[in-house]
Amino acid sequence: MTADEARAIAGAFAPTRPWKNWNDYCYALLKLRSDPLYPGVLAALRGSTSPVLDLGCGLGLLAHALRQDGQAMAYYGVDNDAAKIRSGRHAAGRAGLADMCFEQVDLATTLPRHQGSVAILDVLQYLQAEAQLALLQNTAAMLGDGDRLVIRMTVADGSRRSVVSRIGDRAANVVGWMRFRPRHYLGLDAISPHLQQCGLTVTATPLYGNTPFNNWLLVAQRD
Template sequence: MVFDFGLLAEHAARRYRPAGRFTEGFVRGKLRHDPVYSHLISNPNWLPQSGLILDLGCGRGILLSLLSEVRKRALTALYDVRLCGLDLRTKDIAAARRALGDEAEIKLADVRSAALPAPGAVVLLDLLLYLRAEEQETLLKRIADSLPAGGTLVMREADAASGLSFRATRTAERLCALARGQFSQRYHYRSETEWRDLLEGLGFTVETAPMSKGTPFANVLFIAHL
């Protein structure tokens, strides 16, 4: 798939203007500097040809906005794909709804307890670290049970075995939590090997790619197929 990601990202960022200049600028910065978005859009092998793409912990819906722009421009075969996002943060949900309108279903819900619709692909970007170990395992099992044969889980998490890069990741997460007023936020990290073992134990075939280019962090992208 050949396209100008910068132009696509700019169109996606402009969707957030009704939510305010700060939100628009935040989204633009994420799209420019976080490598996961360009990687996923440029490598469409994870995208289903039909059915539902479910983004759990979707936040402001940045990936969903990008996918909607891809669909609108017919850059890949997303014609029959539906988009849905779940998140607990009311302000982020409001921004996602303003950006996406009726192009995606955005739900205010706790991913730990919400019913999961039958998806073709599930996305978890930087979400599981906020859950306790047993909650991580329960959610991943629920996702595996909800996906069809051939379904895909796309997941990004930090590699707890990556030394100084992991320390930078952990420090950044703590600072962000403090900025949000979440002074008691706790995290549970795993190494890349531990994540892979957990996913393979649920029946997934797992591919990984480093996902921290241009940053000091220790993120890994997991593309897991049933």
């Protein structure tokens, strides 16, 4: 994403007074500038007009990226962090984004009702192994023809990158940006067959960009 595009989105997270908290603004700017996540997800969703459920949406940056990309489908973001949901809702309103909904939901116990595409971006590792597989099975059932399940995840494969990813996740928890510790990392050898058993075809590609992390993008659709 260009500097201008990132600044345009991050602006919705800027505090109304200069002496107030700039954390969300700085995080949004840094994330949008440095991480290839959103261009990858936007490309995966392009061409579909189905509503998107964003599981573990954080500040809802995907909502802003979708609109900036001209993708006008309804957006429903859920996260268990009440402060992020408040901030995401506020920023989407401030940016004048239409057809947006944000809700506090704990994915360890609850899955919202939805039909359409689903995004699970850097979230799976915060659930226990069994909860991850159940979540994937339940989200697969939400997809109709042409809908997409887009997952970004750290792949557990014993590589140096996967170690750096784990350290990064722990650090995010220690400094307080992430309220919860990661629980379990899946390998491609576990997630791909599971999605196939749910009746989906899956493509998995590395999405490293200039980061040191072992990030992969998985895009799944009904056979």
